[in-house]
Amino acid sequence: MSEFITYEKFATVPELKELVELLEANNIPYELEDDVQVFDASFANIQHHRDYRIKLLPSDFDRATELRNNVALSELDKIDPDYYLFGFTDEELIDLISKQDEWSPFDFQLAQKLLKDRGREISSQKINELKEERIEELSEPEKHTAWWIGLGYVFAFLGGLIGIIIGYYIISSKKVLPNGERIYTYSESDRKHGTRILLIAITAIIIGVAFRIINAV
Structure with missing residues (x-):
């Protein structure tokens, strides 16, 4: 079953409210949250310094983007x-x-209009090609992870909780693509390292606790 995931973040209430009204007018289900608690959809007692998030079902990402572009x-x-x-x-x-x-969406549409006015119109086909290329680019696993993995091993062998946190993060971290697809942030080989880091850290902690118990007896 699909879950609601963050579609976009807003810092101002007017922009947020505009999108909410658009979603409701087109019967697109959504969830609202801020950085403190579940959002009050009535907009009552709202604070203006928070980070507001609109969550959609992944299958509705493209539709919502198309509506905003229109x-x-x-x-x-x-x-x-x-x-x-x-x-x-x-x-x-x-x-x-x-x-x-x-x-x-406004800047995206205006950029197309300006190019057209300058005689360099970009076709819908070309825009779709650029979108696919962008998805491929964003789908690439996180690079330059050697230091992060190395740090994970260090903390794992030291038997610290940080090793467990790093290992679990490497294994489970995901990112959301513009089309709503969720993919792993790190490559399969990096996630294997994350699994080893996690297991080593847990084993080290268990051994450490066992030694303390034996010494206390």
Whole structure:
């Protein structure tokens, strides 16, 4: 059974409320949380310094993104002529489009419009290709993990709780792709190291406790 996972985080209430209303209008189930507790959907007694998260079912990620893009498209005529994207080069706009997950739907749509106005329109097919390439890029396992694994082994052999924490984190850590798919953060070989670190740390702790009990007798 699918679980709700974080779709996007917001720092301001107006942006959050806008998306909530869009989801409700299109019958997309969601969950709201802040960094302290489950979110009050009534927006009563809301505090403005928290990190607000909207969670969706993975199967609804693409649909929600498409709806937001459609809303943004209808707002392009209201753009301020001093908006910062007007100063972007063509290459910077293309990079923005290829990394849609890092930008707002409005910026994503405006970047396409600006390129079209400059005679460098990007087709829907090309945008889909860029999206697939981005998914492949984000799907790559975390690199430069040797120091992290080495640190895990050190703490594991020392018999510390930190070794268990590091081992478990390497084994279980996952990241969410823009399409809602959850994948392991670390490669299979790194997760095998995580398993060894976890087992060594647990064994070291058990041995340490056993010695203390024997010495106490």
